[in-house]
Amino acid sequence: MASEPVTGTSLQVLRRLETGPRGLTDAEAAGRLAAHGENSPPSVRTPSVLRRGLAGLRDPFTAVLLTLGLVSAFVASWGTATVILALVAVSCVLRAAGERRADRSLAALRELVTGTATVLRRTDGAAAPRTHEVPVADLVPGDVVRLCPGDLVPADVRLLRSRALTVREDTLTGESAPVPKEAADRPEPDAESALCFQGSAVVAGSATAVVVATGPHTRFAAAGRTAPPRGPSAFDRSVHGIAWVLVRFMLLTPPLVLMAGAAVRGRGLETLPFAVAVAVGLTPEMLPVIVTTCLARSAALLARTRRVVVRRLPALHDLGAIDVLCVDKTGTLTQDRPVVARSLGPDGRDDPEVLRWAAAGAWWTLQLAELPAPDALDEALLDLVQDAGEEYDGLAALPVAPGRRLATAVVAGRLGHHLLITKGAAEDVLERCELPAAERARLLALAAREAESGQRVLAVATADRPGRTRPYTPADERGLTFRGLVTFHDEIAPGAAESLRTLAGLGIQVHLLTGDHPATAARVCRELGLEPADIRTATAPPDKAPHTTDSTPADTTVTRLGADEAGEGDSGAGEAGVGESWAGGTVGGETRAGAAGVGGAGAGETRGGESSAGDAAVGGSWAGEAGGGETGAGVARGGGSGAGGADGSGGVFPAEGTVVVARCTPEDKARVIAGLRAAGHTVGFLGDGVNDIAALLAADVGIAPRGAVAVARESADVVLAEKDLTAIGHAVTAGRRSSANIAAYLRVTLSSNLGNVLAMLAAGLLLPFLPMLPVQVLAQNLCFDAAQLAFAHDRPAPRELRRPTVLRPPAFLRFITGFGVLNAFADLATFGVLALALDGPDALDDEAVFHSAWFTENLLTQALVMLLLRDGRRLARGGRPGPVGWAAVLLAVVGLAVPPSPLGAALGMTALPAAYHLLLAAVLGLYALALTVAKVRSEV
Ligand SMILES: Nc1ncnc2c1ncn2[C@@H]1O[C@H](COP(=O)(O)OP(=O)(O)OP(=O)(O)O)[C@@H](O)[C@H]1O
Numbered sequence: 001m002a003s004e005p006v007t008g009t010s011l012q013v014l015r016r017l018e019t020g021p022r023g024l025t026d027a028e029a030a031g032r033l034a035a036h037g038e039n040s041p042p043s044v045r046t047p048s049v050l051r052r053g054l055a056g057l058r059d060p061f062t063a064v065l066l067t068l069g070l071v072s073a074f075v076a077s078w079g080t081a082t083v084i085l086a087l088v089a090v091s092c093v094l095r096a097a098g099e100r101r102a103d104r105s106l107a108a109l110r111e112l113v114t115g116t117a118t119v120l121r122r123t124d125g126a127a128a129p130r131t132h133e134v135p136v137a138d139l140v141p142g143d144v145v146r147l148c149p150g151d152l153v154p155a156d157v158r159l160l161r162s163r164a165l166t167v168r169e170d171t172l173t174g175e176s177a178p179v180p181k182e183a184a185d186r187p188e189p190d191a192e193s194a195l196c197f198q199g200s201a202v203v204a205g206s207a208t209a210v211v212v213a214t215g216p217h218t219r220f221a222a223a224g225r226t227a228p229p230r231g232p233s234a235f236d237r238s239v240h241g242i243a244w245v246l247v248r249f250m251l252l253t254p255p256l257v258l259m260a261g262a263a264v265r266g267r268g269l270e271t272l273p274f275a276v277a278v279a280v281g282l283t284p285e286m287l288p289v290i291v292t293t294c295l296a297r298s299a300a301l302l303a304r305t306r307r308v309v310v311r312r313l314p315a316l317h318d319l320g321a322i323d324v325l326c327v328d329k330t331g332t333l334t335q336d337r338p339v340v341a342r343s344l345g346p347d348g349r350d351d352p353e354v355l356r357w358a359a360a361g362a363w364w365t366l367q368l369a370e371l372p373a374p375d376a377l378d379e380a381l382l383d384l385v386q387d388a389g390e391e392y393d394g395l396a397a398l399p400v401a402p403g404r405r406l407a408t409a410v411v412a413g414r415l416g417h418h419l420l421i422t423k424g425a426a427e428d429v430l431e432r433c434e435l436p437a438a439e440r441a442r443l444l445a446l447a448a449r450e451a452e453s454g455q456r457v458l459a460v461a462t463a464d465r466p467g468r469t470r471p472y473t474p475a476d477e478r479g480l481t482f483r484g485l486v487t488f489h490d491e492i493a494p495g496a497a498e499s500l501r502t503l504a505g506l507g508i509q510v511h512l513l514t515g516d517h518p519a520t521a522a523r524v525c526r527e528l529g530l531e532p533a534d535i536r537t538a539t540a541p542p543d544k545a546p547h548t549t550d551s552t553p554a555d556t557t558v559t560r561l562g563a564d565e566a567g568e569g570d571s572g573a574g575e576a577g578v579g580e581s582w583a584g585g586t587v588g589g590e591t592r593a594g595a596a597g598v599g600g601a602g603a604g605e606t607r608g609g610e611s612s613a614g615d616a617a618v619g620g621s622w623a624g625e626a627g628g629g630e631t632g633a634g635v636a637r638g639g640g641s642g643a644g645g646a647d648g649s650g651g652v653f654p655a656e657g658t659v660v661v662a663r664c665t666p667e668d669k670a671r672v673i674a675g676l677r678a679a680g681h682t683v684g685f686l687g688d689g690v691n692d693i694a695a696l697l698a699a700d701v702g703i704a705p706r707g708a709v710a711v712a713r714e715s716a717d718v719v720l721a722e723k724d725l726t727a728i729g730h731a732v733t734a735g736r737r738s739s740a741n742i743a744a745y746l747r748v749t750l751s752s753n754l755g756n757v758l759a760m761l762a763a764g765l766l767l768p769f770l771p772m773l774p775v776q777v778l779a780q781n782l783c784f785d786a787a788q789l790a791f792a793h794d795r796p797a798p799r800e801l802r803r804p805t806v807l808r809p810p811a812f813l814r815f816i817t818g819f820g821v822l823n824a825f826a827d828l829a830t831f832g833v834l835a836l837a838l839d840g841p842d843a844l845d846d847e848a849v850f851h852s853a854w855f856t857e858n859l860l861t862q863a864l865v866m867l868l869l870r871d872g873r874r875l876a877r878g879g880r881p882g883p884v885g886w887a888a889v890l891l892a893v894v895g896l897a898v899p900p901s902p903l904g905a906a907l908g909m910t911a912l913p914a915a916y917h918l919l920l921a922a923v924l925g926l927y928a929l930a931l932t933v934a935k936v937r938s939e940v
Pocket residue numbers: 328329330331375377378400403404405406407423424425426457458513514515516517664689691
């Protein structure tokens with residue numbers, strides 16, 4: 001179905017689809033919707049619970065458990081095998097159920113951000129077609145749709161008309177370089193270039209197209225594709241690091257126990273079930289369950305209370321771990337509702353004529369490039385000049401595109417001449433004007449002065465050319481006559497200042513990456529209460545600017561301006577700054593570069609709030625290749641003040657404060673983020689436009705605000721469904737909360753498990769019998785696991801949420817070893833004291849008594865660890881116990897109640913003498929004291 005109607009001329013295709021260039025009528029569309037079904041985006045086929053359960057076996061802990069269970073069955077230790085396999089089953093079922101719940105709630109949340117398509121429909125056959133925004137799901141074959149930059153192609157379509165259309169097809173091909181598409185009628189096999197496929201992103205240009213396939217018939221669905229998988233999150237990587245250390249321990253444990261038993265006690269293979277049980281005791285089996293539950297609960301709560309949609313569950317962890325947030329300016333920190341402020345001539349005086357040129361250019365670009373709607377700057381111009389462009393006939397348009405910061409309209413002038421009207425970034429337009437260098441520098445300074453007051457600035461130029469039939473290309477934008485500047489005021493977005501303050505309070509460094517002028521960006525920063533520590537310009541060499549997709553890292557020269565150089569009120573300094581960046585691009589001026597190490601150096605070591613991560617090079621290709629000598633058009637000079645220490649590039653980011661990188665192309669934004677990540681930061685990016693897609697994908701977490709274009713929303717991990725930016729702070733806190741719960745679970749479980757295992761190994765060697773029967777080890781493990789589920793529901797203390805939650809495996813393993821050893825000492829001390837104090841028929845040399853005493857003591861110490869390592873402060877302040885506190889109490893009750901119960905008898909246990917409980921209370925008191933001291937010391 002997808003391929004059949006797309007060959008032949010556009011007309012043939014339209015006929016075959018029983019439609020026309022004016023689109024379908026409402027009745028036809030409704031009929032086809034009933035016949036073809038919804039054009040639902042191909043969703044991941046929801047796996048069955050069984051499939052999910054089996055997938056759970058791939059988790060390393062579960063896989064090791066299963067192996068140990070099978071080993072036990074192999075040596076006919078049926079009790080041990082049954083309990084282990086039951087543990088495996090419980091873990092897989094809980095995890096599958098949690099994932100299903102999470103999937104369901106996410107599917108419901110995604111509804112909040114579903115996209116729409118611009119479609120041409122008629123009320124009846126005689127009526128004129130009108131454009132409507134309809135939900136993507138309502139599209140049917142035969143619908144005529146309009147595509148513009150930022151759109152996601154809503155179905156498989158055949159182009160009817162197109163203007164300089166480029167799309168990214170990475171969802172289908174994995175290839176991120178934009179591909180040109182054209183409406184021309186071509187025979188097979190070239191017909192593909194007139195087809196766009198569902199899920200592709202429109203990067204530039206515009207088109208009108210007819211829908212040829214929807215829903216399950218699209219190529220995307222047929223290929224069974226889903227969104228390209230992202231690499232593991234920062235948190236996942238840490239958890240995996242820890243998991244693999246433990247898995248190695250677990251695999252080593254049984255042979256060690258066997259060898260030690262044989263060497264010291266002369267025991268044989270009969271110890272294997274015990275050895276296996278000890279290894280199982282080390283396993284944090286509930287980890288996958290707790291991770292899924294924590295994430296799903298936090299995501300659902302965020303959506304309900306803050307209208308924040310987490311589109312990829314693990315992104316919530318990364319959100320909690322970010323220590324750097326890069327934001328774009330327009331549409332994110334500002335509202336992107338610009339209003340014309342001034343129109344001035346080259347002499348700096350008000351000149352309304354410049355505004356008329358700019359508006360005429362905007363009007364004809366809009367008409368000829370077939371853009372369904374003007375961009376915000378053009379809209380502001382057209383709002384003010386009602387009859388814009390009426391005096392001309394439009395001939396051609398070269399619109400703005402990612403990496404291209406100007407637009408040209410060609411109109412018919414007098415006496416058969418053509419008139420080019422170009423408007424855009426001052427640097428880009430002035431570079432194309434015929435001007436002496438000094439005059440150009442003066443005009444750039446004029447633009448910078450306007451920008452310093454926070455205004456957005458467009459330069460306007462024209463050119464009179466003899467008429468011709470040859471098409472116009474960017475190469476024709478040369479030898480222009482400068483006409484003047486138009487400035488715009490764009491209000492700050494609601495909640496932006498408060499949101500930035502909250503982020504600073506959460507220990508997150510904010511950087512601004514924008515395509516706009518450095519002085520405008522710096523002023524916006526100040527208005528938001530952020531004093532930029534550094535202001536830089538990322539300048540693609542002019543001849544590369546329109547073709548950023550094939551630019552290489554070395555194409556970007558980064559010019560650093562001192563924070564004060566673009567400073568407000570000091571126009572001289574501002575002029576110098578901008579002049580310098582300009583010179584770097586064209587006249588061979590100097591690009592001041594800070595000292596920089598090459599990115600990635602010291603990554604890992606430099607992580608974390610107190611580290612010098614910020615001093616490391618931004619690195620990656622951006623810093624490394626842009627610096628250190630002559631690059632592109634600029635000459636980099638080393639010897640700046642950065643702490644990276646190597647030779648010069650502009651890539652050093654300070655450890656504190658905000659850096660503004662202005663005049664960024666989409667690739668520059670992505671490169672800066674890649675560099676920051678290589679320097680060890682966990683980086684979030686907040687952006688709303690088609691020029692932000694690469695950055696959204698490059699960041700650990702991409703965030704799109706409400707109002708972002710469809711492609712940005714689709715590329716983001718987190719979407720804010722409300723306009724209020726303060727939701728980001730709440731989302732970060734929610735991420736930290738779930739990460740803190742998982743980290744606490746790991747700390748408590750692993751230190752406690754390690755302590756038990758060490759104590760059991762030691763006791764196994766000291767005693768003439770096994771310190772616990774395998775089935776008892778497993779039973780107490782099961783009780784402890786069940787209690788651990790409370791961590792998914794806990795509320796961490798506020799101080800735990802003040803900094804990014806970063807699990808550093810070495811520090812973490814040190815923690816659990818320290819507390820594990822302490823726990824083992826407590827266990828052994830208990831028995832030392834009890835052995836000395838008790839004798840008679842109930843003494844500890846009786847196996848059943850010993851096993852029961854060990855069981856009770858184990859569960860009580862574990863409860864104590866839960867209480868003190870997690871709920872200690874809350875209880876010390878006289879607060880009510882949280883879920884973990886109550887779970888600990890329950891665990892202690894089970895520890896005391898099981899041995900004398902029938903269940904205890906079935907497990908080979910017996911009631912314990914009263915004296916034991918008294919002595920145990922005293923030993924536990926001492927242990928609690930030691931634990932508290934150790935905890936306080938570990939926090940200093
Ligand atoms: N309609 C337009 N006509 C001419 N030039 C434009 C137009 N829109 C944008 N520009 C120029 O292109 C520059 C870069 O635009 P781009 O969309 O990349 O970034 P931005 O909107 O300025 O900032 P941000 O990256 O923060 O969203 C603008 O600063 C402006 O100079």
